[in-house]
Amino acid sequence: MGTNLKNILSEKRPAILDRWVDHILDTYPSDTASFMRDKKSRFANPVGHSISAGVEGIFEALLQGIVQEQVSVFLDNIIRIRAIQDFTPSQAISFVFFLKKIIRDELAGEIRENSLADELMLLEDQIDSLGLLAFDIFMRCREKLYDIKANETRSMTFRLLQKANLICEKPGEEPDVPDSNSE
Amino acid sequence: MAKGPNKEELSKLDYTLPSTEWMDTPVEFKPGTFCWGAKGKNLQTVEFPNARDWTPVEDDWKLPQEWEGTVLEAMADRLSKYRSFKLFMDICVRCGACADKCHFYIGSGDPKNMPVLRAELMRSVYRKYFTTPGKILGRLAGARELNVDVLKEWWYYFFQCTECRRCSVFCPYGIDQAEITMMGREFLNLLGLNTDWISGPVANCYMKGNHLGLEPHAIMNSIEGMIDDIETITGIRINPSFNRKGAEILFVTPSGDLFADPGTFTAMGYMMLFHELGLDYTWSTYASEGGNFGFFTSNEMAKRLNAKIYAEAKRLGVKYIIGGECGHMWRVLTQYMDTWNGPADFLEVPVSPITGTRFENSKSIKMIHVAEFTADLIKHGKLKLDPSRNDNLKLTYHDSCNVARGMGMMEEPRYIIKNVCNNFYEMPEDTIREKTFCCGSGTGLNASENMELRMRGGLPRANAVKYVHEKHGVNMLANICAIDRATLKASMEYWVPQVSVTGLHELVANALIMTGEKERETNLRGEPLPGKEGN
Numbered sequence: 001m002g003t004n005l006k007n008i009l010s011e012k013r014p015a016i017l018d019r020w021v022d023h024i025l026d027t028y029p030s031d032t033a034s035f036m037r038d039k040k041s042r043f044a045n046p047v048g049h050s051i052s053a054g055v056e057g058i059f060e061a062l063l064q065g066i067v068q069e070q071v072s073v074f075l076d077n078i079i080r081i082r083a084i085q086d087f088t089p090s091q092a093i094s095f096v097f098f099l100k101k102i103i104r105d106e107l108a109g110e111i112r113e114n115s116l117a118d119e120l121m122l123l124e125d126q127i128d129s130l131g132l133l134a135f136d137i138f139m140r141c142r143e144k145l146y147d148i149k150a151n152e153t154r155s156m157t158f159r160l161l162q163k164a165n166l167i168c169e170k171p172g173e174e175p176d177v178p179d180s181n182s183e
Numbered sequence: 184m185a186k187g188p189n190k191e192e193l194s195k196l197d198y199t200l201p202s203t204e205w206m207d208t209p210v211e212f213k214p215g216t217f218c219w220g221a222k223g224k225n226l227q228t229v230e231f232p233n234a235r236d237w238t239p240v241e242d243d244w245k246l247p248q249e250w251e252g253t254v255l256e257a258m259a260d261r262l263s264k265y266r267s268f269k270l271f272m273d274i275c276v277r278c279g280a281c282a283d284k285c286h287f288y289i290g291s292g293d294p295k296n297m298p299v300l301r302a303e304l305m306r307s308v309y310r311k312y313f314t315t316p317g318k319i320l321g322r323l324a325g326a327r328e329l330n331v332d333v334l335k336e337w338w339y340y341f342f343q344c345t346e347c348r349r350c351s352v353f354c355p356y357g358i359d360q361a362e363i364t365m366m367g368r369e370f371l372n373l374l375g376l377n378t379d380w381i382s383g384p385v386a387n388c389y390m391k392g393n394h395l396g397l398e399p400h401a402i403m404n405s406i407e408g409m410i411d412d413i414e415t416i417t418g419i420r421i422n423p424s425f426n427r428k429g430a431e432i433l434f435v436t437p438s439g440d441l442f443a444d445p446g447t448f449t450a451m452g453y454m455m456l457f458h459e460l461g462l463d464y465t466w467s468t469y470a471s472e473g474g475n476f477g478f479f480t481s482n483e484m485a486k487r488l489n490a491k492i493y494a495e496a497k498r499l500g501v502k503y504i505i506g507g508e509c510g511h512m513w514r515v516l517t518q519y520m521d522t523w524n525g526p527a528d529f530l531e532v533p534v535s536p537i538t539g540t541r542f543e544n545s546k547s548i549k550m551i552h553v554a555e556f557t558a559d560l561i562k563h564g565k566l567k568l569d570p571s572r573n574d575n576l577k578l579t580y581h582d583s584c585n586v587a588r589g590m591g592m593m594e595e596p597r598y599i600i601k602n603v604c605n606n607f608y609e610m611p612e613d614t615i616r617e618k619t620f621c622c623g624s625g626t627g628l629n630a631s632e633n634m635e636l637r638m639r640g641g642l643p644r645a646n647a648v649k650y651v652h653e654k655h656g657v658n659m660l661a662n663i664c665a666i667d668r669a670t671l672k673a674s675m676e677y678w679v680p681q682v683s684v685t686g687l688h689e690l691v692a693n694a695l696i697m698t699g700e701k702e703r704e705t706n707l708r709g710e711p712l713p714g715k716e717g718n
C-alpha cells in the first residue's frame with residue numbers, strides 16, 4: 001500500500017480524534033471539560049457525547065470524501081449546541097479549524113518524509129470548506145432561535161388581542177415567521 | 184470582501200478561558216441568558232418593596248439604602264423559621280454528587296450552574312454572617328461579604344435554576360437546591376429585584392385572577408371558541424357552565440390552557456371528557472388560574488394568589504376541586520395550599536361520581552389532579568376509547584418535575600397514555616420519572632428574551648427525546664404541565680423539530696368515543712385522522 005496522507009490519517013485516527021476532542025473541550029471551563037471528558041453516558045453528558053460522536057463523523061467524511069448532507073448532520077450536532085452557549089460565532093465554529101493544526105502537529109514527520117505537502121494542502125482546502133459549511137449551519141441555528149423568539153412573542157400578543165376581542169381572524173390565518181429549518 | 188485571519192493568526196487564537204477562583208469571577212450579563220427586570224408598576228400592584236423600573240445590564244440597580252441589612256435580616260428570619268434552610272446551609276460535604284445533575288450545568292457548562300456551587304453563592308454569605316469560623320477566618324472558611332457583585336451573581340444564577348429538584352435526588356443528604364433558590368429569590372424580591380416575566384403575571388393574577396389578566400368575558404369567549412371547534416369535529420355541542428353555584432365540582436386549570444396551542448387542545452379535551460361523563464362541574468372566571476407565579480417570588484405572594492381557589496370553592500358551594508394538567512400548580516396545591524389557606528373543612532373528600540372511588544390521598548386538600556380522575560375512570564372501564572385514532576402518533580412521555588419528582592405521580596399518566604394510544608416509547612431510564620430532566624424553562628423562566636438559556640436548560644430533555652425519535656420514530660411528546668406545553672414546544676423546534684408537543688387530555692379526547700358523535704374526520708388539531716387522509 002502506497003504511503004498517502006489518508007492512510008497515515010487512518011492509522012493515526014485515535015490520536016488525532018483524542019486531541020481534537022480535547023481541544024474542543026478545552027474551550028469550556030476546566031471543571032466542565034473534565035466532566036465532559038469523563039462522563040460517558042450520552043444522556044448524562046449530551047455535549048461531550050455530541051462532540052466526540054460529531055468529530056468522528058466529520059473525520060470519517062474527510063477520509064471517505066465529503067457528502068455534504070451527511071457531514072452536515074455531524075457538524076450540526078456540535079454547532080447547534082455551541083450556538084446557544086457562551087461563545088462568539090468564531091468560537092462556536094473554530095473547532096473545525098483546530099483539526100488543521102492537530103494534523104500538522106501529529107503528522108509533521110510523515111508529511112516531510114513522504115513529501116505529502118500537496119496532499120495536505122488539498123485536505124486543508126476540504127477542512128476550509130467544512131468551515132464554511134459550519135458557518136452556514138451556525139447561522140441557521142441562530143436564525144431558528146430568533147424565529148422561535150419572534151413566534152412566541154407574536155402568537156402570545158395575537159392570542160391576547162384576540163381574547164380581548166380586538167381582532168377576529170381565525171388562528172389558522174395567522175402567518176408565522178417563515179421557518180428557517182426548511183431550506 | 185474583507186480578508187479573514189490567515190492560517191498563522193488562526194492557529195494562534197486561544198479559546199481557553201481565563202481561570203480565576205469562582206469568588207473572583209463576577210457575573211457578566213450576556214444577552215439571551217437573563218430576563219428583563221420587573222416593572223415598577225407591577226411590583227406596586229402587589230405592594231412589593233422598592234418598586235421601580237430597572238435594567239439588569241445597567242450598573243446601577245437602584246437598590247434601596249441599607250439593602251444589605253434588609254437581606255441579612257431576612258436571612259436570619261428564614262434561618263430561624265425554616266429548619267430545612269438552616270440544614271441546607273450547614274450540612275453539605277461538597278461530595279460533588281449533585282454537581283453534574285443539573286440541566287443548566289449540563290447544557291451550559293457554566294460551573295456556577297452546578298447545584299453545589301449555586302448553593303455556595305448563598306452559603307458563602309451565610310458563613311460570613313452566621314457562623315463563627317466564617318466570621319473569624321473569612322475567605323479561608325469559604326465566607327465572603329455580601330456586596331453588589333454578590334447580589335448580582337445571586338440574581339443571575341437563582342434565575343437560572345428552575346427549582347426542579349433533580350440535584351436533590353442524587354444528594355446523599357437530600358439537600359434541596361430548589362429551596363435555596365426559593366430563599367434567594369425571596370431575598371432578591373425584598374429589594375424589588377424580580378423579573379418582568381414573573382412580576383407581570385403576578386400582578387395580573389392578583390388583579391384579575393389569572394396570569395394573563397383575562398377578564399371574565401375573554402375567558403368565556405375563549406372557551407366558546409373551543410366549543411365551536413368541538414362541535415365541528417364531533418357534531419356535539421357542549422355547554423359548560425361558569426361561576427355556577429351549587430355545582431358539585433370546581434374545575435381549575437392554568438390559564439395557559441385557554442390561550443395558547445397546544446394547551447387549548449388539552450382544554451378541549453377536558454371539556455369533551457366532562458361532557459361525556461355528564462359531570463356536574465363549573466369553571467370559574469375568578470379563580471381562573473391554577474398556576475402560581477407568586478411561588479417564584481415569595482412564599483407570602485404565593486399564598487396570596489392561591490387564596491382565591493378555596494375562596495371561590497366556598498362561594499360556589501362546590502364539594503371538591505379538580506385541577507387541570509399542570510406541574511408547579513399541583514405542587515403548590517398539594518404541598519402548600521392546605522397550610523396557607525386551609526383547612527378546607529367546607530369541602531368534602533373527593534369522590535368520583537362515576538366510579539365511586541374516594542380519593543383518600545386528597546382527604547386534606549380536597550382537590551384531585553385530572554390525571555388521577557381519568558386514570559380511575561379507565562381502570563373502571565367507564566370510557567369508550569378508540570386508541571387507533573391516535574395511530575398517527577408515536578409518543579413518548581415527559582415527566583414534569585413537579586408532578587413526578589415532586590409529587591410522585593408517575594403511573595397515572597402512563598396508564599392513560601397506554602389506553603388511549605397504541606404506540607408509546609419511554610425515554611431512557613435516567614431521564615424519566617424521579618430522575619426526569621426539567622423542560623428547562625420552569626419557575627417563570629419561560630420568557631423569550633432568555634431563549635439561549637432556555638435552550639441550554641432544555642438540552643438534556645431534548646437530547647433524550649431525540650434519541651427515541653431516532654430509535655423509534657417518536658413524533659409526539661406528551662406531558663401534563665401547562666408550562667411544558669409552552670416551553671417544550673420551543674425546545675423541540677430548536678432541538679428536534681420533527682417532534683410536537685401534546686397534553687394528555689388531548690389524546691384522551693381524540694380516542695374518546697362520545698355518545699351521539701358524528702363520524703370523526705379529524706383530530707382536535709383539525710388534522711385528518713389515520714385512515715381519513717384522503718378525504
Ligand code: SF4
Nearest residue numbers: 285344345347348350
Ligand atoms: S433544582 Fe434543578 S435547576 Fe436548580 S440546581 Fe437543582 S437541578 Fe439545577
Ligand code: SF4
Nearest residue numbers: 275277278279281354
Ligand atoms: S450532593 Fe449534597 S452534599 Fe454532595 S455536594 Fe451536592 S449538595 Fe453537597
